Structure formats: C-alpha cells, structure tokens
Amino acid sequence: MAEKSVILKIKRQNTPASKSYWEEFSVPYRPNMNVISALMDIAAEPLTRDGKATTPITYDSNCLEEVCGSCAMLINGRARMACSALIDHLEQPIRLEPFSKFPVVRDLATDRNVIFENLKAVKAWVPIDGTYDLGPGPRMSAEEQEVAYPISRCISCCCCMEACPQFNESTGFVGAATIAQVRLFNTHPTGKALERERLAALMGDGGIQECGYAQNCVEVCPKDIPLTRSISEVGGQVMKQALGDLLRR
Amino acid sequence: MATPKIIVVGGGLAGLAAVIKIAEMGANVDLFSIVPVKRSHSVCAQGGINAAKNLKGEGDSTWKHFDDTVYGGDFLGNQPPIKDMCEAAPGIIDLLDRMGVPFNRTPEGLLDFRRFGGTLYNRTAFAGATTGQQLLYALDEQVRRYESEGKVKKYEHWEFLSAVLDGNRVCRGICAMDLRSMEVRTFPADAIIIATGGNGAIFGKSTNSVVCTGSAQSALYQQGAFYANGEFIQVHPTCIPGEDKLRLMSESARGEGGRVWVPKKTGDNRDPKAIPEKERWYFLEEWYPKYGNLVPRDIATRAIFKVVFEHNLGIDGKPMVYLDLTHIDRKLLDKKLEGILEIYEKFVGDDPRDTPMKIFPGMHYTMGGLWVDFHQQTNIPGVFAAGECEYQYHGANRLGANSLVSCIYGGGIAGPNAVKYARGLQALADGNGCFDAEKKRQEESNSLLMNNQGTENPVKLWREMGELMTKDCTVIRYNKALQQTDAKLVEMLERYRKINLSDRTMWANTTVVFARQLYNMLQLARVIAQGAGMRDESRGAHYKPDFPERDDKNWLKTTKAYFAPDADEPKFEFEPVDTSLIPPRPRKY
Numbered sequence: 001m002a003e004k005s006v007i008l009k010i011k012r013q014n015t016p017a018s019k020s021y022w023e024e025f026s027v028p029y030r031p032n033m034n035v036i037s038a039l040m041d042i043a044a045e046p047l048t049r050d051g052k053a054t055t056p057i058t059y060d061s062n063c064l065e066e067v068c069g070s071c072a073m074l075i076n077g078r079a080r081m082a083c084s085a086l087i088d089h090l091e092q093p094i095r096l097e098p099f100s101k102f103p104v105v106r107d108l109a110t111d112r113n114v115i116f117e118n119l120k121a122v123k124a125w126v127p128i129d130g131t132y133d134l135g136p137g138p139r140m141s142a143e144e145q146e147v148a149y150p151i152s153r154c155i156s157c158c159c160c161m162e163a164c165p166q167f168n169e170s171t172g173f174v175g176a177a178t179i180a181q182v183r184l185f186n187t188h189p190t191g192k193a194l195e196r197e198r199l200a201a202l203m204g205d206g207g208i209q210e211c212g213y214a215q216n217c218v219e220v221c222p223k224d225i226p227l228t229r230s231i232s233e234v235g236g237q238v239m240k241q242a243l244g245d246l247l248r249r
Numbered sequence: 250m251a252t253p254k255i256i257v258v259g260g261g262l263a264g265l266a267a268v269i270k271i272a273e274m275g276a277n278v279d280l281f282s283i284v285p286v287k288r289s290h291s292v293c294a295q296g297g298i299n300a301a302k303n304l305k306g307e308g309d310s311t312w313k314h315f316d317d318t319v320y321g322g323d324f325l326g327n328q329p330p331i332k333d334m335c336e337a338a339p340g341i342i343d344l345l346d347r348m349g350v351p352f353n354r355t356p357e358g359l360l361d362f363r364r365f366g367g368t369l370y371n372r373t374a375f376a377g378a379t380t381g382q383q384l385l386y387a388l389d390e391q392v393r394r395y396e397s398e399g400k401v402k403k404y405e406h407w408e409f410l411s412a413v414l415d416g417n418r419v420c421r422g423i424c425a426m427d428l429r430s431m432e433v434r435t436f437p438a439d440a441i442i443i444a445t446g447g448n449g450a451i452f453g454k455s456t457n458s459v460v461c462t463g464s465a466q467s468a469l470y471q472q473g474a475f476y477a478n479g480e481f482i483q484v485h486p487t488c489i490p491g492e493d494k495l496r497l498m499s500e501s502a503r504g505e506g507g508r509v510w511v512p513k514k515t516g517d518n519r520d521p522k523a524i525p526e527k528e529r530w531y532f533l534e535e536w537y538p539k540y541g542n543l544v545p546r547d548i549a550t551r552a553i554f555k556v557v558f559e560h561n562l563g564i565d566g567k568p569m570v571y572l573d574l575t576h577i578d579r580k581l582l583d584k585k586l587e588g589i590l591e592i593y594e595k596f597v598g599d600d601p602r603d604t605p606m607k608i609f610p611g612m613h614y615t616m617g618g619l620w621v622d623f624h625q626q627t628n629i630p631g632v633f634a635a636g637e638c639e640y641q642y643h644g645a646n647r648l649g650a651n652s653l654v655s656c657i658y659g660g661g662i663a664g665p666n667a668v669k670y671a672r673g674l675q676a677l678a679d680g681n682g683c684f685d686a687e688k689k690r691q692e693e694s695n696s697l698l699m700n701n702q703g704t705e706n707p708v709k710l711w712r713e714m715g716e717l718m719t720k721d722c723t724v725i726r727y728n729k730a731l732q733q734t735d736a737k738l739v740e741m742l743e744r745y746r747k748i749n750l751s752d753r754t755m756w757a758n759t760t761v762v763f764a765r766q767l768y769n770m771l772q773l774a775r776v777i778a779q780g781a782g783m784r785d786e787s788r789g790a791h792y793k794p795d796f797p798e799r800d801d802k803n804w805l806k807t808t809k810a811y812f813a814p815d816a817d818e819p820k821f822e823f824e825p826v827d828t829s830l831i832p833p834r835p836r837k838y
Contacts, residue, residue: 105757125391
C-alpha cells in the first residue's frame with residue numbers, strides 16, 4: 001500500500017517586489033499533523049511534488065499554540081493560524097497563501113506591523129505614574145474582569161483585518177482588533193483617563209465609521225473576541241464624544 | 250557624561266521589564282528581538298505568578314515563599330537573591346495590577362489566588378489560564394508608550410549574533426543580523442542585557458517556542474561567558490504530545506483539582522469514563538499524600554515515568570497517563586482554565602470537560618543559564634542577563650508560577666544595574682576596531698555557510714540532535730549514555746561542516762538563520778551533556794539511578810562551564826552555593 005501523503009499548493013514570492021508563483025508539495029502523512037509540521041517537513045526535504053529542488057518556505061511562527069499571533073496566513077482561502085490548522089480537518093490539496101492585504105515579505109510571511117502602529121495611535125495602555133511601589137491597583141469586580149479578559153486575549157494576528165472588506169488601502173480602516181482594544185482600555189478605571197484621546201483617534205477617515213458591519217471579523221477571530229460588540233460599543237462612545245464636541249464649539 | 254545607551258536583547262517579560270526600568274531612569278534603550286516583542290515566548294506561560302500576598306488567611310509569608318523555592322530547587326540556588334525576589338513579588342503583582350492585567354478576582358473584587366505545585370498555600374495570582382500572555386501584554390503596552398515618546402527604539406526581526414568586546418574583553422555593543430535584508434551590523438552600547446529565554450529547541454520538541462534555541466546564550470558562552478548549571482532541565486509532567494511541538498497543559502489544571510491516574514490493569518483499554526473509581530490508580534495521591542497531584546514537577550515527572558515504564562501502565566500501552574478534570578464543575582473550569590482547555594480541544598479534538606486528557610512529560614524549562622552575579626551581570630563586563638536565559642533563581646528545579654516572577658524581578662534589577670554600570674564606564678580607548686572585527690567575523694561565518702557544498706540538511710540534523718538529547722539527557726540519566734551523547738554531538742559538529750543550505754538567497758532566508766542557531770545549539774548541548782555526566786548525584790530535575798541520593802558533601806555547588814576555544818569544547822569549574830539563610834535539609838514531599 002502506498003504511504004498516505006499530504007498535498008500542499010503554496011503560493012510563493014521571493015521578495016516583496018517580485019512576482020508570485022505556485023509550487024506543489026507532497027509530504028508523508030502522520031496523524032495529528034498541522035500545517036506547521038508539514039512546512040517543517042518541507043524544510044527538511046525541500047523538493048517539490050515533482051522532485052525539483054527548491055528553497056524551504058519562509059513563514060512566520062513562534063509559539064505554535066495559537067497565542068503568539070505569528071503564523072497567520074490564508075489556508076484554503078480562509079484567514080487563520082497555521083499552528084491550529086489540523087491536516088485532518090482540511091480539504092486537499094491544501095492551498096497556502098500569504099495574507100493579501102499586507103505587504104508580503106517572502107512566501108507566506110507578511111508585514112503586519114500596522115497593527116502595532118494602530119495600537120500606538122489609540123494609546124492602548126494604562127497610563128501608570130511609574131513602576132515604583134504604589135500599592136495595589138484599583139479594585140475591580142469579578143464581572144468587570146470577565147468583560148475585560150476576553151478582549152485582552154487578542155493576539156494581534158490580524159485575521160480580522162484580512163477578512164474585513166473595508167480594510168483596504170482606499171479606506172485606511174484601522175480594523176476591528178484595534179477598536180476592541182480601545183474598548184478594553186476605556187473600561188479600565190485608570191485606562192479611562194485617555195478615553196477622549198482614544199476616541200478622537202478613531203474619528204474621521206480610516207476610523208470606526210469605515211466599518212461596514214460585514215461581521216467577517218468575528219467569524220475568523222481565532223480567539224472568539226467579541227469584536228462586533230466592541231465596535232458597536234466604541235461606535236456609541238465616539239458618536240457621543242463627537243456630538244459633545246460639536247455642541248461645545 | 251553623556252546619557253548611557255543600553256541594548257536589551259529579547260522582548261519577553263525579562264527584557265521588557267528591563268526596558269521599562271531603563272526608560273524610566275532616562276537612559277536610552279534599544280530593544281532587539283527576533284519576533285515582534287508581543288509574540289515572545291512569555292505568552293505561553295499559563296497558570297500564574299507567585300507572590301505571598303496572603304489574601305486567603307492562610308498565614309503565608311514571603312519567607313515561606315522563599316523556603317518553598319529553595320527547597321523546591323533542592324538547595325542548589327544561591328539564597329540571597331531568591332529571598333530578595335520573593336520579597337519583591339507582592340509589589341510586582343501590585344504593579345501588574347496597576348498596569349491593567351485582568352487578574353481573576355474574588356467576589357470582593359480582590360485578586361484571586363490558586364494553589365500550584367510545591368507549596369501548600371494559595372499563592373498564585375492568575376488571569377484565566379493565559380497569565381503569561383496577559384503579563385507580557387501589560388509590559389508590551391508600557392514599552393509601546395515609551396516607544397511613542399521616543400525613549401525606546403525597537404529592532405524587531407533582528408537576531409543577536411554576538412557581543413562586541415574590546416581589547417580588554419569589555420562589552421561595547423552587539424553584532425546583529427536583520428532577518429529580512431540579512432544585513433550584519435554592529436550597534437554600540439555601554440551595556441547590554443541578554444533576555445533571550447530558554448533553550449528548548451536543543452531537545453527538538455519541547456513546550457518552548459520556535460525562537461527558544463539558546464543561540465544567544467551559546468554565542469556568549471563561546472565568547473567567554475560562564476554557563477551555569479546547564480544540566481538542570483525541567484521536564485514538565487503534563488504535556489500534549491504533538492508532531493511539531495509538545496504543548497503545555499498547565500499545572501493550574503491540577504491546582505484547580507485535576508487528578509492524574511492510570512487504569513490499574515495493564516492493557517485495560519476501556520473508555521476512561523467506563524473505568525470505575527476502584528479500578529483507577531491515582532498514583533500521585535497514593536505516593537505523596539500531603540501534596541498529592543501538586544508535588545513539584547521533577548517528582549511528578551519521575552512518578553509518571555515509573556508508572557509507564559516500570560509498571561507498564563501507560564494508556565493503550567503508550568507513554569501516556571490521564572489528567573482528569575471531568576469531576577469539576579464546567580462553569581468553574583471555563584472561568585479559571587479556559588485558555589488551556591481550548592488548546593487541548595483545538596489540538597487534540599476532545600473536550601477535556603468531558604474526557605480525561607492524555608498527557609506525558611516533555612522538556613519545558615531551562616533552570617541553568619548564563620552565570621550572573623547578584624547584580625545580574627555575567628563575567629563579561631557590561632553583559633547582563635535576566636529571565637530564563639540566566640541561572641539564578643530556581644536551583645535544581647523550578648516551582649510552577651515562579652518563572653514569571655523571576656523574569657520580571659530579574660529584568661527589573663538588571664535594567665537599573667546596567668545603567669549604573671554604564672555611568673561608570675570608561676570610554677573606549679582603542680578606537681572602533683573591535684566593531685569592524687566582529688562584523689567581519691560574523692559576515693565570514695555567514696558566507697562560509699552560504700557557500701558550503703555539503704549533504705547535511707540542517708533541519709534533519711537538528712531533529713537527530715533533539716531525539717538524542719531527549720532520550721539521554723532529560724528525565725533519567727546514565728553516565729555511559731551521557732558519554733555516548735557527547736561523542737555523538739562531536740560527530741554532529743563534524744557533520745555540521747558539511748552542511749548544505751537549500752536556500753542561498755539574501756532575503757528573509759530562514760535556512761541560514763536556523764543553521765547558525767543549530768551550531769550554537771550543538772555547542773550548548775555539549776555543556777548540558779557533560780555537566781550531567783559529571784554530576785554524580787541526584788538533585789532536583791537531575792536524576793541518576795546509579796547515584797540516587799543528593800550528595801551535599803561533594804555536589805552542593807554550582808556548575809560553571811566555560812568554552813575552551815583551542816580545544817573547541819567546554820571546560821568546567823565549580824562554585825560553592827550560598828546557603829547562608831536556610832540550612833540544607835533532605836527534600837521529601
């Protein structure tokens with residue numbers, strides 16, 4: 001009996017400026033494999049399916065437990081993490097492509113630095129006075145913690161941005177992940193101090209108004225973050241502030 | 250004098266803690282990381298962070314935390330810095346709380362604490378079962394704030410290659426490589442802090458992240474830094490075996506009541522839930538009635554090995570035992586353990602709320618590391634180290650939930666100490682020659698690799714090394730096997746010279762980067778194997794059946810390996826352990 005194998009079709013690109021092309025690979029099947037282990041197998045034996053020598057695939061990865069946010073790519077057309085993409089659950093040939101809305105670095109690795117810039121723009125932090133000993137933080141109820149914690153699990157993978165029809169060059173939309181972080185920090189008793197600045201950063205072009213309510217974001221989020229709820233809540237805050245600003249003028 | 254410039258290498262908890270302290274002191278800081286710092290390995294820590302806050306009316310104290318840590322580490326740790334860490338821990342929790350870490354709360358709105366291994370107190374603060382992620386994010390956010398104020402400059406997607414040392418072997422900066430353009434460049438600094446984590450990749454599959462190769466530590470060891478207690482490797486009792494890595498199943502699962510068991514009869518392949526209570530063997534609870542499932546990790550790991558390999562009671566005849574949570578209320582599980590249950594569900598496909606999990610021990614933590622003094626400075630002036638990459642806080646075995654606190658504490662004191670050192674540093678006298686020389690050395694090593702025409706694939710060689718190290722250098726160690734391991738490592742270093750990179754391009758070439766790491770891993774693997782071979786006793790995670798007892802007379806000392814360039818191999822010296830605060834006593838749980 002022939003050994004079972006896994007067939008992958010991988011979209012490759014050597015440099016950010018060069019043209020992309022496809023290569024097909026076949027690696028031996030083992031139970032419990034994920035996309036990452038298939039990519040590791042290719043690195044150990046860098047041959048295409050028809051036996052032609054090629055280079056190992058460049059891709060981002062680190063924790064392999066879906067908590068670092070590195071290995072996001074398009075797998076059979078869907079934005080998701082490669083580590084938690086189990087081969088047994090995927091239709092073959094498995095198509096791997098880099099995210100389409102972020103600059104390709106090489107092969108499946110993309111430059112997603114924009115999310116960190118966005119987090120800077122909305123001041124996604126608690127403005128503490130300093131790291132010296134100032135005693136405990138503000139008291140919080142278990143209920144408040146239970147609202148904050150799920151949002152705080154965002155791994156900045158950018159799947160929500162890739163899947164969003166509004167996230168593109170013409171809108172400059174900031175994306176769901178960043179808006180959810182605004183909600184998180186606006187909820188925190190000390191974080192609230194920067195609420196006005198955060199909301200101001202979400203006004204105007206590329207801000208929260210660009211959201212078209214397609215709801216793709218919640219569908220692809222690997223961490224089940226309440227993204228649409230966060231958008232509507234923050235949308236309300238932005239509206240209120242904008243109105244207030246208008247009246248005060 | 251001018252404002253000091255500090256370079257921090259590594260953006261996990263220790264590195265970020267150092268960066269924040271340095272920025273706060275008004276010094277300049279550059280932060281280098283292979284991955285965007287928010288994606289560092291600290292995110293994988295699950296269960297929690299220890300601090301004797303005594304919020305449960307149990308009479309806990311920082312002294313008891315200190316005693317548990319020293320005793321858990323089988324008295325190999327120098328005691329004064331461990332004591333300082335335990336005393337600082339409650340303040341660290343407060344700080345994290347102020348930074349907005351969503352710690353679980355009690356009904357009164359205070360921080361909740363749970364039990365972890367190696368203690369009888371509820372001393373572990375936690376944010377669900379993704380505490381490391383939450384802590385890292387809190388520090389990452391503060392660093393981003395400093396970055397936006399221009400006080401921190403990040404170099405992400407850069408890999409540390411070596412320190413730049415002047416004619417007096419004083420550190421003057423680093424040499425690093427841009428992982429995209431492959432450019433090799435030197436960066437001057439008055440002091441550097443290494444915070445590059447553990448070395449799990451030396452064991453092939455481990456619970457560590459891909460970047461945890463120990464490459465930076467090894468490079469520094471090859472430049473003259475001492476590497477201490479390399480033979481102490483923690484094998485975590487409960488991991489999910491996988492094709493690409495071993496995924497951690499946090500100790501918090503047992504902290505919340507999880508029970509470890511096997512069917513009493515060999516070959517009993519019934520569905521676990523169909524096996525009645527009296528036909529299950531809760532071996533940890535039977536063997537260790539006081540601590541039960543919460544004995545320290547080295548002890549739980551050896552017990553599992555015994556049950557599987559001596560009693561032949563592994564599930565389905567395979568090396569696996571059950572970790573059972575099914576008797577616990579689902580709502581409670583979701584509130585306190587969701588993150589880890591989700592990992593099991595996603596990667597195995599079973600719901601641990603309904604089905605006992607199948608787990609087995611796996612390489613998890615590097616107790617040893619760069620030797621540092623009580624100020625976190627290595628023996629190379631100007632090179633500091635903090636976090637898992639140094640050896641200082643955990644002795645022969647780390648207690649669960651002590652790693653996060655040691656990272657933040659170590660980073661928090663390394664930062665100010667590096668600034669202090671930098672303020673007293675004499676300016677470089679002999680020009681910039683050392684920078685050019687180091688850059689040239691690293692470029693040559695790259696071009697050697699790139700032009701090599703051999704037959705050895707780096708990934709295959711790495712897998713071989715990992716299997717070898719896991720087999721002979723983890724839970725159970727025999728001198729003969731350790732000698733053979735070292736001989737095989739020498740062979741592999743020889744084969745490394747015939748390495749063949751299947752990628753010779755000069756853009757985002759992950760193959761050449763990995764090949765460089767592999768070389769450093771091989772060199773460090775020898776330190777681990779030889780250190781284990783020399784230590785003829787059993788202590789903490791280091792266990793030799795031929796020497797089953799701890800031997801304080803001969804081995805209550807720190808192993809210090811240093812690299813002998815001419816012989817191209819490690820040499821060793823030993824240093825007494827500072828046991829000035831708690832006299833060593835037998836370790837019996």
